[in-house]
Amino acid sequence: MNFEIAKEPINIQAVIDKVVQRNAGAITTFIGTVRELTKGKKTLYLIYEAYESMAVKKLEQIGDEIKERWPGAEVAITHRVGRLDITDVAVVIAVSTPHRADAYEANRHAIERIKEIVPIWKKEHWEDGEEWIGDQLEKVAYPTGKPEEKDLYE
């Protein structure tokens, strides 16, 4: 169960423990947290929602991509759903590799891919309203109805 959607606060150490391996020389951990200010606007809290079964599959796909591109890597990702307050942990990504440079690069790959292909959405709640956020990468909408091949299997 290296790839999970969690309804409760994420145990960061438990995610890290999943990638411990004797051949690793480095483990990088990314912890995504809920930010208060975005472009000057104050967030009160967020609601994250997932298409859970597909989200787990897509997290697994990201893990497979990393193992193919960075041989010897181990990957674990947990993304939380539900209501999150400011400073709460939304996602934890742990990657172990034989050498440190790969661990940094592979971890970066994971978070960027989450923002492209994993069906998870956040609803921002402000003092004066709420809105589902999409397209954070400021890419065009998908003209063919799905991510392009290069987006899916870069």
Place this chain on the structure above:
Amino acid sequence: MNKILFFAHLKDEVGEENIRIDVAGRTVAEVKELLAAEYNLQKLDSAMTAINEEFASNENVIEAGDEVAFIPPVSGG
């Protein structure tokens, strides 16, 4: 019969997490058109589509029993 899933703003606009309708034999594009008209969905065009939890294109034909999900631009992380 097909189960159709809606998420994020689409769920709010439709007022349901999912509906059951028979769209077997139709393409994704045709189903989008049908649902956009039925529920007055402005942004269904910009949504991705998944059939049985895998991304599909607008030309894909839906088969009996397929689960179809409309996936607005994602914002996890």
